[in-house]
Amino acid sequence: xxxxxxxxxxxxxxxxxxxxxxxxxxxxxxxxxxxxxxxxxxxxxxxxxxxxxxxxxxxxxxxxxxxxxxxxxxxxxxxxxxxxxxxxxxxxxxxxxxxxxxxxxxxxxxxxxxxxxxxxxxxxxxxxxxxxxxxxxxxxxxxxxxxxxxxxxxxxxxxxxxxxxxxxxxxxxxxxxxxxxxxxxxxxxxxxxxxxxxxxxxxx
Amino acid sequence: xxxxxxxxxxxxxxxxxxxxxxxxxxxxxxxxxxxxxxxxxxxxxxxxxxxxxxxxxxxxxxxxxxxxxxxxxxxxxxxxxxxxxxxxxxxxxxxxxxxxxxxxxxxxxxxxxxxxxxxxxxxxxxxxxxxxxxxxxxxxxxxxxxxxxxx
Numbered sequence: 001x002x003x004x005x006x007x008x009x010x011x012x013x014x015x016x017x018x019x020x021x022x023x024x025x026x027x028x029x030x031x032x033x034x035x036x037x038x039x040x041x042x043x044x045x046x047x048x049x050x051x052x053x054x055x056x057x058x059x060x061x062x063x064x065x066x067x068x069x070x071x072x073x074x075x076x077x078x079x080x081x082x083x084x085x086x087x088x089x090x091x092x093x094x095x096x097x098x099x100x101x102x103x104x105x106x107x108x109x110x111x112x113x114x115x116x117x118x119x120x121x122x123x124x125x126x127x128x129x130x131x132x133x134x135x136x137x138x139x140x141x142x143x144x145x146x147x148x149x150x151x152x153x154x155x156x157x158x159x160x161x162x163x164x165x166x167x168x169x170x171x172x173x174x175x176x177x178x179x180x181x182x183x184x185x186x187x188x189x190x191x192x193x194x195x196x197x198x199x200x201x202x203x204x
Numbered sequence: 205x206x207x208x209x210x211x212x213x214x215x216x217x218x219x220x221x222x223x224x225x226x227x228x229x230x231x232x233x234x235x236x237x238x239x240x241x242x243x244x245x246x247x248x249x250x251x252x253x254x255x256x257x258x259x260x261x262x263x264x265x266x267x268x269x270x271x272x273x274x275x276x277x278x279x280x281x282x283x284x285x286x287x288x289x290x291x292x293x294x295x296x297x298x299x300x301x302x303x304x305x306x307x308x309x310x311x312x313x314x315x316x317x318x319x320x321x322x323x324x325x326x327x328x329x330x331x332x333x334x335x336x337x338x339x340x341x342x343x344x345x346x347x348x349x350x351x352x353x354x355x
Contacts, residue, residue, distance in 0.1 A: 011302070
């Protein structure tokens with residue numbers, strides 16, 4: 001099975017090509033504001049290097065957010081067009097959840113992306129990696145309430161967070177593919193998941 | 205929170221202030237310009253851009269909403285919210301606060317809820333034809349130091 005993984009939701013651009021559980025190509029670019037210039041050439045480069053045609057790809061995994069407004073749309077658009085034009089199933093992946101699969105033996109996994117103004121994106125997942133709290137964008141106070149009672153929990157965050165022990169995010173692409181592989185959707189339904197609005201309820 | 209007030213008597217004075225602020229620039233800097241039409245917001249921005257080494261002519265982004273100038277020492281993102289009708293969250297404008305350039309926003313008070321808490325607010329008041337009183341309110345330590353050093 002040949003899988004293509006795309007993540008343009010943050011400043012770091014990631015493209016990974018996997019064939020039968022082996023990473024046969026990977027491109028990463030940090031801190032660029034130009035995902036749209038690099039994404040397609042990177043994909044082409046990885047395919048060409050491995051003599052693979054676009055219609056040989058079996059599944060396309062696209063990180064559709066949360067994250068940058070424009071960034072998420074770049075990955076979603078390219079993924080969608082590739083999928084639709086080659087009749088390949090596409091699978092949306094959460095930018096938060098993508099990092100929990102490199103860990104195991106916890107009862108709770110919490111993945112966090114820190115934003116400005118004391119706000120954060122986060123998701124809380126159970127020991128089987130299933131959603132407990134689906135990706136949210138909230139203030140730190142609400143976050144602390146949500147994590148209050150969790151035991152045997154691990155917190156994943158690129159940036160340090162005051163008062164919480166966090167570990168850096170690491171991507172285990174094979175375990176991610178294993179978890180997500182049947183969650184295919186019709187390419188037309190692939191949308192960016194851009195969360196910015198704070199829940200009105202939680203603000204009260 | 206400190207306020208800084210300066211009086212300018214001609215465009216060159218406004219440009220001079222902009223140059224002093226530019227000298228203390230840092231990636232991710234956000235400057236919000238508020239004031240009536242013709243009060244000096246775009247003059248300020250022109251001065252800032254020239255100090256950055258941007259050779260392109262700076263024009264008001266009233267109709268474009270956002271203009272990017274990428275060939276200076278640091279990218280300059282010049283926004284004018286005056287004509288924005290959509291919710292800023294549905295436009296991608298907020299991404300600019302996470303980039304590594306300088307963001308200058310005219311009519312920023314129109315999207316007050318969406319602005320980063322740390323920023324420099326500047327208020328232009330027209331006194332006479334060429335005379336302005338410019339008020340600077342820094343929010344956040346980086347901006348307080350910026351004002352202490354540059355103004």
